Amino acid sequence: MNASKLRRCVTSALVAGLFPAAFNVSAQEAPVAQEKGPAAADAMLHALVVDYPTPYRAMDTAEVKAVLDRVFTYLDRTTPAELVHKADGSPVTDLTRPDPDAVIKPGDFRLTSYEWGVTYIGMLAAGAATGDKRYTDYTIKRHQLLSQLTKTYYPVVQADPKNAHAPIKSFLNPHALDDAGALCHSFMKAKLGGSTVDYSQMIGICGDFVTKKEYRLKDGTLARGGPDGKGGVKMRPLPDTMWLDDMFMGVPTMAYLGAVTGDRKHFDDATKQVLQFSKRMFNPKLGLYMHGYVEGLRDHPEMRWARANGWAVMSMVEILEVLPKNHKQYNAVLEQLRAHIKGLAGYQTRDGFWHQLIDRPDTYQETSATAIYTYAIARAVNRGYVDAQMYGPMANLAWNAVASKVTAVGQIEGICVGTGMAFDPAFYSYRPTSVKAAHGYGPALLAGAEIIEMNKKYKFGLNDSGLMFQGAR
Secondary structure: OOHHHHHHHHHHHHHHHHOHHHOOHHHHOOOOOOOOOOOOOOOOHHHOOOOOOOOOOOOOHHHHHHHHHHHHHHHHHHOOOOEEEOOOOOEOOOOOOOOOOEEEOOOOOOOOOHHHHHHHHHHHHHHHHHOOHHHHHHHHHHHHHHHHHHHHHHHHHHHOOOOOOOOOHHHHOOOOHHHHHHHHHHHHHHHHOOOOOOOHHHHHHHHHHHHHHOOEOOOOOEOEOOEOOOOOEOOOOOOOEEEOOHHHHOHHHHHHHHHHHOOOHHHHHHHHHHHHHHHHHEEOOOOEEOOEEEOOOOOOOOOOEHHHHHHHHHHHHHHHHHOOOOOOOHHHHHHHHHHHHHHHHOOOOOOOOEEOEOOOOOOOEEHHHHHHHHHHHHHHHHOOOOOHHHHHHHHHHHHHHHHOOEOOOOOEOOOEOOOOOOOOHHHHHOOOEOOOOHHHHHHHHHHHHHHHHHHHHEEEEEEOOEEEEEEEO
16 A cells, blocks of 8 residues: 555544544444443443332332321321310210310310311322322311311300310410411311311401411511510510421411402512511521521521421422412512522432431431421422422432331321420430321321322333433323
8 A cells, every 4th residue: 555545544544533423324323232242240230229228219199198098097096076075075066055164085186286287288188189088078077177166166265365265275366376377278278179168267367366466576577575465575485586487387378368368468478478587597508497596686596407497398389379470579489499499409318308407417317397398399390390300309209208107007207296496406406206296297198199299290210220200291
């Protein structure tokens, strides 16, 4: 071969190596296996079956419902909706006359606690997601009882607020958002969903307390530690203290009042609360909220308690359900929700949970907060607020973690008991857990219901061993 021909061959080979598509239309396709014969021992190690402590897959509807059914069976059995005589436990048959000896039949949980306001909402969601009327009927039956008791006993309580007896006095004469907000939210959610219970009197009582009577800071932000009515100040734990919990205990009620009454001032109040809570208590670098804030202090106790962050993220998804999209603060609330979900995402544990103090991995993995995050993240996916590709697998893993804590009899383990606000990590870190802590049952129902909806809408499966979004169904 002469020198000129050799140069042409070398040049052609170099060009083909640099620009293979110009010479071979199949060059963009995946290459065929290069080796032939028996595979090396390490060839498929990446596909080994992994023994995950928390199931690593998306549950189907039947599996999720089986978990929810256990919870329902336990709650239906242990939360009777009837009135009895306190003296001997005999049934009170006439609910239209006030009886000074009448009490709601004792069960494992109180029917008028804020936790049970969340449970009523969870039952409604589970009924809608599964088509099982038992869940919806659970809420409607108890709402009907509360409505009748309100008609019977509210005049008695009004006549003598201090000394009057009523089976649901904490609701009829509320002293804190915990007494009224979440219950009111459940009433309005049921009403908008078509319930025929007469909610008018109950919504009036609790809505009036939340919007007009609860203590606020000078700029209108909900707070604790106001006047005690005796010339002093309530120490909750200090004057002018904000608890992140109140972003849920009162704010969705404001938004739902806007939807029920048509008065847009309630939407304005709700969005103002979200933004003013967030301005004081949200750390944009971490994407997390602190639990407590004391107006006037230079520094604040930045304890990022998990369930309080749950109340905040749940509040935002609930507000967005009814907030008109043309409201001037709609996008601000939506962006705050996205920032919070993004922040939470970075702290999910390898087993699918979140820690009691989110950013302190030496604290225990807590179930109620994990359930709330599952619900809020899955709801955000379902509504298109966040990307299904990014957050759907995370929500499925979180649900599987929650489901692993539901016992055979429907009790839920790993729920932190009621928790006040404190200034040190020991308080939060050593809070006990109990299956009788009511805070986890409503969130678990909400989480399972929303996971059913998400996995009906989108497909998630394994891709190269990882749980991935696989498109709309």
